[in-house]
Structures are given as C-alpha cells and as structure tokens.
Amino acid sequence: MAEVSISIRNLNVGYLSDFGIIKVVRNVDIDIPEGKITGIAGESGSGKSTLANTIMGFINPPMIVEGGNIVIDNKYEILSMSKEELNSIRGKIISYVPQAAQNSLNPIRKVKETFEDILKAKGMNYYNNTSLIYRTLEEVGFNDKQVLDMYPFQLSGGMKQRIIIAISLILNPKIVIMDEPTTGLDVIVQYEILKLIKRLQKEKGLTLLVISHDIAMLFQISDYIAVMYGGQIVEYGKYLTLLKESYHPYTYLLLNSVPSISNMGRKLSRIPGDFEGFVRYPKGCVFSSRCPFATMTCKESPPETIVYEKFGFYKCSRYPEWRNEVKKVYE
Numbered sequence: 001m002a003e004v005s006i007s008i009r010n011l012n013v014g015y016l017s018d019f020g021i022i023k024v025v026r027n028v029d030i031d032i033p034e035g036k037i038t039g040i041a042g043e044s045g046s047g048k049s050t051l052a053n054t055i056m057g058f059i060n061p062p063m064i065v066e067g068g069n070i071v072i073d074n075k076y077e078i079l080s081m082s083k084e085e086l087n088s089i090r091g092k093i094i095s096y097v098p099q100a101a102q103n104s105l106n107p108i109r110k111v112k113e114t115f116e117d118i119l120k121a122k123g124m125n126y127y128n129n130t131s132l133i134y135r136t137l138e139e140v141g142f143n144d145k146q147v148l149d150m151y152p153f154q155l156s157g158g159m160k161q162r163i164i165i166a167i168s169l170i171l172n173p174k175i176v177i178m179d180e181p182t183t184g185l186d187v188i189v190q191y192e193i194l195k196l197i198k199r200l201q202k203e204k205g206l207t208l209l210v211i212s213h214d215i216a217m218l219f220q221i222s223d224y225i226a227v228m229y230g231g232q233i234v235e236y237g238k239y240l241t242l243l244k245e246s247y248h249p250y251t252y253l254l255l256n257s258v259p260s261i262s263n264m265g266r267k268l269s270r271i272p273g274d275f276e277g278f279v280r281y282p283k284g285c286v287f288s289s290r291c292p293f294a295t296m297t298c299k300e301s302p303p304e305t306i307v308y309e310k311f312g313f314y315k316c317s318r319y320p321e322w323r324n325e326v327k328k329v330y331e
Contacts, residue, residue, distance in 0.1 A: 142162065178210045
C-alpha cells in the first residue's frame with residue numbers, strides 16, 4: 001500500500017474581489033500517494049491551477065487561503081511555513097513545472113544562464129555542478145551539451161519543455177507538480193513528452209501530480225485520477241476504476257465526450273450549459289445544474305463523500321441509480 005506524499009485537509013482558497021472573497025477551491029480533502037502519478041482533471045476554471053499553486057505555497061494577493069492544511073513528505077506544513085522556509089524546500093523536496101512552461105525561459109538568456117540562476121538561488125556554483133547538469137540533460141533526452149549555449153528561440157517547443165523538466169529535476173526533488181505539461185505541443189511531441197514523464201517517474205520513483213483539462217491524456221500516464229469541478233474534487237480513484245466504473249456523472253460525461261475505440265457505437269456525451277460561477281455557488285451538488293441525472297434533492301442538498309478505499313472516493317447521492325439511467329441516453 002502506497003504511503004501518503006501530499007495530504008490536504010479542508011482546504012479553502014479564494015480571491016479577493018469587488019464581490020468579496022470568491023472561493024475557487026472548496027473543502028478539498030485528498031491524499032496523494034507516494035511514488036505514483038496522480039492526474040488532476042477538469043475543465044478550465046475548475047480550480048486545478050489554484051490548487052497546485054497553493055500546494056507550492058505560491059500565495060500572493062489577491063489570492064487568499066481561508067482555511068485548511070497541506071502537509072508534504074509527512075513533515076512540511078506548507079501553509080504555516082515562512083517564505084524562507086518554503087524557498088528552502090522548493091526544488092529540493094517539491095518542484096513545479098508551470099502552465100505554458102515553454103514561455104517561462106528568458107528569451108535573451110542562454111539555457112546555461114537559466115541553470116546558473118537556479119543553482120545560484122540554492123547557494124550552488126554552476127561550474128562546480130556541470131556534471132550534474134549534463135546528467136540531468138541526458139535524462140531528458142539531450143546528448144549534445146551544445147544546447148546549453150542556445151537561446152530559447154533556437155529550440156523547438158518540445159525541446160523547451162524538456163529543458164524546463166530538466167530544471168525541475170536538477171535538485172532531485174521527491175515531488176513534482178506539472179501544470180498542463182503538453183499544452184501547445186503537436187500530437188507527436190505530446191506523445192514523446194508523455195513517454196518521457198512516465199519514464200522519469202519510474203526511474204526516479206517520483207511522486208508526480210499532473211494537472212490538465214485533457215482527461216484522455218491523463219488516463220494515458222496516471223495511476224490515480226482526481227476529477228475536479230467547481231472547486232471541489234468530485235471523484236478520485238485508480239484510473240482503471242474510473243475508466244471502467246465512474247461513480248460520478250461528471251467523470252462519465254467527460255470520458256464519454258472523447259471519441260475512442262472503447263466507445264465506438266455509443267452516442268458521445270455533451271455537458272450542457274456552463275458552471276453557474278463562483279459568486280453564486282450552488283446550494284446542493286456543485287454539478288447539479290448541468291447534470292442530466294440530477295433530481296431536486298441534488299440541487300438542494302450537497303452529497304456526502306463516499307470513501308470506498310484508501311485513495312478512492314466520490315461525491316454523488318444518486319450512485320448507482322444514475323448508472324441505470326445513462327444506458328437510456330448514451331448507450
């Protein structure tokens with residue numbers, strides 16, 4: 001049984017606005033297993049990136065944490081740590097590959113200068129650690145050291161993404177968070193990056209948290225999937241469990257909206273409408289206004305969290321009833 005690498009309890013995060021505090025992460029309770037790949041799936045605006053930033057301790061106005069607790073590696077309480085303490089573990093214990101990472105390289109600085117900046121920030125000398133840099137570059141597929149003397153504009157999108165991954169791994173962290181690691185890349189390059197991520201995780205025994213709106217991509221590489229909607233995690237479990245028997249309608253509709261060999265002959269699903277918004281938050285189930293299987297009870301009363309294994313739960317008061325109804329509509 002895997003140990004817990006990241007433990008999150010009753011996390012509530014929002015942003016200050018003219019309407020008050022708009023909560024975009026609500027009552028999140030989740031344990032991320034050690035040495036596994038966990039995918040966080042959901043539509044844009046569901047709170048995925050805010051959750052990632054909070055785990056990293058990137059909490060700057062107008063962002064505000066209203067409550068909760070985050071513990072990584074069983075000893076670092078992120079929300080109670082000072083900026084200096086957080087900086088001491090970033091890169092060494094937990095690392096981060098941001099969304100649109102290819103654009104985070106300074107266009108007027110060579111690749112080696114970016115490595116110099118990272119090492120200098122940790123009190124390390126570039127020239128005393130060239131063997132470490134060369135080894136890390138080889139791990140992500142660069143056998144030619146000349147890449148260090150290149151500028152970002154001389155690199156393809158896939159090369160820039162691999163450089164960013166190398167930077168995130170240079171200090172040998174235990175945990176890496178990747179936010180939309182394949183966005184902006186063509187299909188073939190996406191496939192190569194996913195193979196690279198999977199290989200590095202296996203070789204290094206990393207705990208990877210991969211965030212994406214592309215649920216099909218997450219199912220290619222993840223051991224566990226957490227499905228996020230409206231600031232809540234509505235379902236979480238082993239990817240095979242979610243693939244075979246989704247407990248929450250949102251998970252089923254997401255999966256059934258993607259054409260694949262497994263759903264040939266079925267009517268593809270469409271999720272009607274849009275999320276009502278974080279200002280006027282739903283009273284009952286967060287998905288009830290868009291769920292084709294919702295009842296009045298769903299709209300009035302929030303569902304309980306049903307835990308079915310150590311790393312598995314769902315929030316739906318109509319399971320398994322809705323599974324019988326789905327056959328009439330989509331199957």
